[in-house]
Amino acid sequence: MSMEEGSFPSDGEAAQLSSTPAIDRKQRGGWITFPFITATMAGLTLAAGGWSNNVIVFMIGEFNVKSIDAAQIWSVVNGCISMFPILGAIVADSFLGNFSVICISSLLSLLGIVLLLLCSTIDSLRPPPCDQSGPTSCITPSKPQLSILYIAITLATLGVGGTRYTLGSMGADQFDLPQHQWSFFNWYLFTLYAAMTISTTAIVYVEDAVSWGWGFGICVVANVVGLIVFVVGSRFYRHVKPKGSPFTSLARVVVAAVRKRNVVVSNKSDDYYHRADDIGGVNVFAATPTSTFKFLNRAAVKTEGDTKPDGSIAKLWKLCTLQEVNDLKTLIKISPLWSTGILLSTPIAVQMSLATLQAITMDRHLGFFKIPAGRFPPPLQRIGIGHALCALSMAVSAVVESKRLKKSQNIGTNSIVPMSVLWLVPQLALTGMGEAFHFPGNTALYYQEFPAALKSTATAMEAMTLAFAFYLSTAVVGVVRRETGWLPNNINEGRMDKVYWVCFGLGGINFMYFLVCALFYKYQGLPKVADENKD
Incomplete structure (x- = not known):
């Protein structure tokens, strides 16, 4: 994959950056953060792919879980791996910020994989293997053994959820120019898929052909390296404060429309709130009322006490901009x-x-x-x-x-x-x-x-x-x-x-x-x- 022309700062841009005041340089960010973030993604993806892509085989072979039960558990795990990143992004955008969420999630992932490593190497944490006489001779795992296994999978899944999207979002925050952001995403996705390919071939092969202990051990090392690299690069990152999630503004529209269900819907644009407030970090521009789903228009109708003397919204869960209403539509x-x-x-x-x-x-x-x-x-x-x-x-x-x-x-x-x-x-x-x-x-x-x-x-x-x-x-x-x-x-x-x-x-x-x-x-x-x- 080749980098787009203009992806890295030119000599003229570099000279301009070097001549900027000290206060601008303190903003940090830029291409110096690129190797830290992509290396973190590579390490965490290797760790996640190494355990998640082979967990069915692990449960069947090491915990004597019935094959269809293992398949269903695997589907739930993959559903959570897809859903948790959304929750992680909301927490990062609304409360903790990307850096904190990534650090916490990486630690959770590490703890989960360490537990999987212990389950694969300590005999008392898993049932004895089945003998050759058939599946009826298999001893089912005890409740404590299953509990440790499920806790390990849950922690590792939460770890994936808190890093997969937030790393990409944090990486994009380090750049101001759109072409630099697009170039970052190109290389970010390349790193993601390359690491996933390696994990689903090399690491999974080690787990099958050598031992589960060695396979999970490689995952632990990859997770640790990714976390260390990420923390080491912290002094170069541009830390963006939590600005609120766009999902919050959508919820506000529904709540405000229900609270104003008795308000008469107007066809006049002046009766609606158009102020470009920076709500949830999103600059909301003026819009015109539409006839579809007219019930939702009530959320933007101005009533007494909805705004402050300076024109800003007095109660965020009672008044929304018309653009936010149209976004939900x-x-x-x-x-x-x-x-x-x-x-x-x-x-x-x-x-x-x-x-x-x-x-x-x-x-x-x-x-x-x-x-x-x-x-x-x-x-x-x-x-x-x-x-x-x-x-x-x-x-x-x-x-x-x-x-x-x-x-x-x-x-x-x-x-x-x-x-x-x-x-x-x-x-x-x-x-x-x-x-x-x-x-x-x-x-x-x-x-x-x-x-x-x-x-x-x-x-x-x-x-x-x-x-x-x-x-x-x-x-x-x-x-x-x-x-x-x-x-x-x-x-x-x-x-x-x-x-x-x-x-x-x-x-x-x-x-x-x-x-x-x-x-x-x-x-x-x-x-x-x-x-x-x-x-």
């Missing part, structure tokens, strides 16, 4: 399209967890190399293509599983099915291509359509989509497991192919729902861009 309008992403990602989440269970039962050798089982859970037109590809991958998954089940007949309970794990590649490749279309497409759509005050929530919307999808996938697997015999602990005795066909059906229905939503959706960002181009 924008989110409501786009929410049907957003909901299609949840139903799209749910079958993918099911596939990710069950593919690991399939890989465990199959031949994973490529010559002398054995592929780790944990390695396999890996605007509108683009999103539509993503929907179609992901639905198709479920049909391919069902066909491959049917073939695997036929191969599994007449073999022992613990025997490996005589079928190469590479049969799983086509379905996972289709899923990957689908995600390559719909995830960037969704993010681009949200960024294009969201108002200026809510641009930063575009990524959060995708994270919420993934979180809800993982939670819903857990519920789907639970219902299927309870109501059918398709998902027993020994998947060779089940009908996982039927589960995939159900996912294919859900994907098809959701695709039709998406087409309806897309048909009725009217772009809001494109007309503004067109008008600007005319000027």
